[in-house]
Amino acid sequence: MLVFKFGGASVKDADGVVNLANVIKKFEGQELLIVVSAMGKTTNALEKLTKAYFDGDDTLHSIFEDLKNYHYTIMEQLFEPTNPVFDEVANTFVEIDWAIEDEPHDDFDFIYDQIVSIGELVSTRIVNAYLNEVGLKSAWLDVRGYVQTDNTYREGTVQWDKTCAAIQKDIPVLLQKGIVVTQGFLGGTSENFTTTLGREGSDYTASIFASCLGAESVTTWKDVPGVLNADPKFFEDTVKFDELSYTEAIEMTYYGASVIHPKTIKPLQNAKIPLLVKPFNDPEAPGTIIHENSANIFIKPVIILKHNQVLLSLSAKDYSFISEDHLSNIFRMFAQNQVKVNMMQTSALSFSVCFDYKEDRFKKLFDELSAGFKVKYNNNLTLITVRHYSADWLNELKAGKTILLEQLSRNTIQMAVK
Numbered sequence: 001m002l003v004f005k006f007g008g009a010s011v012k013d014a015d016g017v018v019n020l021a022n023v024i025k026k027f028e029g030q031e032l033l034i035v036v037s038a039m040g041k042t043t044n045a046l047e048k049l050t051k052a053y054f055d056g057d058d059t060l061h062s063i064f065e066d067l068k069n070y071h072y073t074i075m076e077q078l079f080e081p082t083n084p085v086f087d088e089v090a091n092t093f094v095e096i097d098w099a100i101e102d103e104p105h106d107d108f109d110f111i112y113d114q115i116v117s118i119g120e121l122v123s124t125r126i127v128n129a130y131l132n133e134v135g136l137k138s139a140w141l142d143v144r145g146y147v148q149t150d151n152t153y154r155e156g157t158v159q160w161d162k163t164c165a166a167i168q169k170d171i172p173v174l175l176q177k178g179i180v181v182t183q184g185f186l187g188g189t190s191e192n193f194t195t196t197l198g199r200e201g202s203d204y205t206a207s208i209f210a211s212c213l214g215a216e217s218v219t220t221w222k223d224v225p226g227v228l229n230a231d232p233k234f235f236e237d238t239v240k241f242d243e244l245s246y247t248e249a250i251e252m253t254y255y256g257a258s259v260i261h262p263k264t265i266k267p268l269q270n271a272k273i274p275l276l277v278k279p280f281n282d283p284e285a286p287g288t289i290i291h292e293n294s295a296n297i298f299i300k301p302v303i304i305l306k307h308n309q310v311l312l313s314l315s316a317k318d319y320s321f322i323s324e325d326h327l328s329n330i331f332r333m334f335a336q337n338q339v340k341v342n343m344m345q346t347s348a349l350s351f352s353v354c355f356d357y358k359e360d361r362f363k364k365l366f367d368e369l370s371a372g373f374k375v376k377y378n379n380n381l382t383l384i385t386v387r388h389y390s391a392d393w394l395n396e397l398k399a400g401k402t403i404l405l406e407q408l409s410r411n412t413i414q415m416a417v418k
C-alpha cells in the first residue's frame with residue numbers, strides 16, 4: 001500500500017482539489033491512504049482566531065466569517081448545492097461556535113488544539129466528498145481515533161504502541177474497500193480530546209501510518225520539484241537532489257529545512273520505507289527519493305534559513321560562573337515552556353541560546369529566567385545553517401550581515417545573524 005500526503009498549498013483552492021483527484025486517478029487500483037492538511041493558510045487563520053478569542057478581540061468574528069466563506073467558495077465550485085458535504089462542513093464549523101461561546105477558562109494550548117484542528121477536519125471532508133464525486137471510492141477517517149497521543153497540547157507525543165495497534169486493526173480492511181482519506185497534524189488523547197502534533201506535522205502523520213502499516217512508500221506532494229539545496233523562496237539557482245540518504249534528510253530537517261517536518265523521517269528509516277518528495281503540479285516528475293543507500297553528492301552546499309529567531313544570553317546575578325546546576329535549571333525552564341533550542345554556547349560567565357520566537361511562550365520563559373539570571377536578548381534574527389559548505393559560499397552568505405553567534409563543525413556551520 002501507498003501513503004500520500006497533500007499539504008495546504010496543494011489544496012488551497014478548487015483547482016487544487018481537482019488536481020489532487022487527477023493525481024490519485026493515476027494510482028487507481030492501488031491501496032491508498034491519503035493524509036491531507038488544512039487548506040491554504042487555514043491553520044494560520046485559526047491560530048489568529050484562537051488568539052483573538054483569548055484576547056477578547058472583536059476581530060474573532062470576521063476571521064471566522066472569512067474562513068467559512070473561503071471554504072464555502074471552494075465547495076460551491078466543486079459540488080452541487082444539494083451535496084451532503086455542505087452539512088458536514090457546517091456541522092464541523094459549529095464546533096468553533098461552541099468553543100468560543102463562553103469566556104476562555106481553559107488552558108490556551110488545550111483550546112488552541114480544539115479550534116485549530118477544525119482546519120484538517122473540514123479539508124478532509126471536502127477532499128473525500130470530491131473523490132467520491134468523481135468516482136474514486138473513498139472513506140473519511142477520523143484520525144483522532146488512531147493517532148493516540150499524550151495530553152501535551154500543541155505538541156502531542158505519539159503513543160506508538162496504541163497507535164499502531166489501532167491502525168493495524170482497522171485500516172487494512174478499510175483499504176481493501178477503497179481509498180482512505182484522513183487528517184494530518186491531529187491526534188487524540190485517551191479522554192477523546194483533540195491534540196496537534198506541532199506545526200506542519202502532517203508529513204509526520206503520513207510517516208506514522210506508513211510505518212504502522214509497512215507501506216511500500218510515502219509520497220509528499222509539494223509545490224516544489226523535490227528537496228532542493230535551499231528554499232527557492234529565498235535563493236535563486238537552487239538545485240534539486242534526485243536522492244538523499246535518510247541521515248542527510250534528518251539533519252536538513254532538524255536544522256529547519258521546512259520542506260519536510262523534522263519528525264517524519266526517523267520512523268521511515270527504522271522501517272526502511274522510502275520517502276518521495278514530488279511536485280503536485282507534475283506528478284510524473286521524479287522528485288527526490290529519500291532512502292537508505294544514497295550517494296549524497298553535493299554540487300552546492302545545503303543552506304537552511306530559520307527566521308524570527310531570538311538570541312538570549314544569561315549570566316548569574318552574582319557574577320559567578322555558569323555551573324551545571326544553572327544549566328540544568330535553564331534547560332528545565334526551556335522544556336517546561338516547550339521551547340526548543342536551535343543553537344547554544346557556554347562561556348565562563350554566560351550562556352547564549354538561540355531559539356524560535358513564539359510570543360506566548362517567550363514572555364513566560366523570559367519572566368521565569370529573569371527571576372534567577374540576568375537576561376539580555378536580541379530578536380528578529382535569522383539562523384543560517386550551511387551544510388557541506390565551501391569558503392566562497394560562506395563569504396557570499398556573510399556579506400553585509402552582522403554575525404552575533406557562530407558555530408563551526410567539519411560539515412556544518414551555523415550563524416545567528418541580523
Ligand SMILES: Nc1ncnc2c1ncn2[C@@H]1O[C@H](COP(=O)(O)OP(=O)(O)O)[C@@H](O)[C@H]1O
Nearest residue numbers: 007008009224227228229230231233257258259
Ligand atoms: N530545501 C528545500 N527544498 C525545497 N523546498 C524547501 C526547502 N526549504 C524550504 N522549502 C519550502 O518548503 C515549501 C514546501 O513545503 P510546505 O510548505 O511544508 O508544503 P506543504 O505545506 O504543502 O506540505 C516550499 O514551497 C519551499 O518554499
Ligand SMILES: N[C@@H](CC(=O)OP(=O)(O)O)C(=O)O
Nearest residue numbers: 007008037043199200201202
Ligand atoms: N495545517 C497544519 C499542518 C501541516 O502540516 O500543514 P502543511 O502540510 O500545509 O504544512 C499547519 O499548517 O501547521
